Amino acid sequence: MDTRPMKHQTTVMAVLLLFPIGLMAYSWDGNTWANPTNYLSPITQTVKDNCRTILSNGQLSGRAAGRMGQIGDSITYSMAYFAGVTGAGTTSNETGHDYNPIRSWICEGNPGWSSWYNTNNGSDKCGKGTEYGCMSSWKVSDAVSNGHPNTFMNVGRNGVPGNYSWAVIMYGTNDVDGWGAGSLQADSQAWKTNYKNFVQAVMDEGCIPVLSTIPPEHDHVGDQRYTIANDRIKEICSELNIPYIDYYQYILDKQPGTSWDGAAIGEDRLISTDGTHPSNVGGSNNFSQTALTFNNGFAARTKLTLDMAEKIKEIIFDNGPAEVGGVLTVTTNSLPDGFVGEPYSQSVQASGGVPPYSWSVVSGSLAPLTLSSGGVISGTPASATTLNFTVRVTDQDSDTDDQPLSITITASGPPQITTLTSVADTSIYQGAPNDNYGGDQWANIIRGGWVGNEQYMLYRFDLTSIPVGSTIVSATFRFHDRDPDPNEVNGTFYACRILSKTWVEGTGSVGSPTTDGATWSQAAPGIPWNGAGGQFQVGTDCVGTGSADGVYTGYVGGGSPGYISMTVTGLVQEWVGSSQPNYGLAVIAIPSGSSPDALRIQTSSRETGSNPPQLEITYQAGAPDSDPPTVTVSSAVLAGNVSDAPEAAPPKIIVGGTEVDVSSGNWTSPDIAVSSGDNDILIECTDASSNTRQVNVRITLP
Known part of the structure; x- marks a missing residue:
């Protein structure tokens, strides 16, 4: 917050008058395919006035005109973003536009690898790193905990502060991973508050912030986190009257659907094959049409940054004419489907007119969804339906535009994946038939060649998080071989059997066995198995009634530690559908031969700090049951x-x-x-x- 005496306010007015008056508004002069206009928010008079006030305060603090901060996570910290074009210029520039003047302005008239920003201390990255507000895996909270923005503005590295007059900021890629699937709206609002406070602090330092929307990610296709996060970013910009770069929309427009997803395709698109980071084919200063629209997401982001820099310079720094919005128009003409029981959140967009905009529904009905005045449609539909309605946008001059829209709500959403850790596990040992080992961190599984010394592991998982009525697409049970016996041989097999009786984990260990849980002879204290060594479904190896998954056996190669996996799709479907009671399963060794030295693995249990037993389930959630039960009394x-x-x-x-x-x-x-x-x-x-x-x-x- 600026707490300087009021006399400086008069100085601010004087400084503003020193800027030259621009004669022409900003416009694109290159090839049509490279036109960035739709991805750079308009710098209206309101935005311009606010940013010039920030600029004036920054000049009083000695901020370096043109010097740009790069604030964010790995997508910013990477030298693939921006460094190449600033240090070496563009290559294969097919845009029809000359970026050398703006490149020189950002580098304070001295572009080049060793000079830009004057922050290339020794082998340090130019203007990048924790001291300058960007680092891999960072969230907004990481920037704050490292003292930013004060640190990157006034301290920097090796005595060289950033001293930026403006900065491009992109946070959110890591933040969204922590949002709960059932609390996306609440979590995103809390994140927005923290992000907005951080951006306000940047403004208070006399630095003009330009936010960037975050690019789509393979791991979050279909779960709406990215659309919600980018809505919040635009809301921050609208509320603080600052510009933004819509990198997310650029990627979707150039590569619609999921054609941007290099991880799904197996080849770099605008998002690389890791599914998270932009691609970088041919260098991030490669401004060919193929690179910018097909397989170089870092080059595309760098270009959009240079495009915004030109607008910032012409309109704010050089005091050129503000942009006018043109005719107010609702630009959203379709909306994605929603799914029963899943949170829905989509924004409607407009262009032209005089922001800020206000939104309303003027005909039809969105119920049970709602439309906020900021243009966000949200809610959780309870039944399949088609919503037909008309939205109206109203700008600051009370001009309006209407657009009919519809949303189809279908019964089932995209498949979901969950990985469960066992809630109970214990070993049972033939050689100590009355001892319980439920509290141990690991145990042996011993094959039948050791007569009188067989040992099995019992596991149980809590499936209550899987909605009733779900269809199980796949289910894989895994247990970890933590210390392979050097005598294990290829061809050793272990079978997974369905337990058919309730059992208790217990608290015993090898050093201190108890009788308070399952043992070779009992399922629980005072409750014996039907036969010693556990109670299983007759004639089944993890094959529930009617399933077609086959016999589940794990191959052990006698090598390095690792997980042994078994497919249990049919069984889990029966557990979820209640046609099979969930007593858990057991891993036993299939008798084969008589050599005892090749028959042992050690498996981690849930009490271990790593590699616990797991059940990974991919499921299609069914529609929630909204019908009350039918009661007949005669x-x-x-x-x-x-x-x-x-x-x-x-x-x-x-x-x-x-x-x-x-x-x-x-x-x-x-x-x-x-x-x-x-x-x-x-x-x-x-x-x-x-x-x-x-x-x-x-x-x-x-």
């Missing part, structure tokens, strides 16, 4: 007691016209026919002295 039974001192003989009780027996003061009626609606039943009690009492009972059925 008869009722009434019961009660009676007392009648001092009479010795029991009274006579008639229920609904039928006399019932009375024994020790208690009575129970036979079945009484009832039907929907109100059923009035008379209970009449008469004692030996002919005294009578009547009670009316009403049973109401739907």
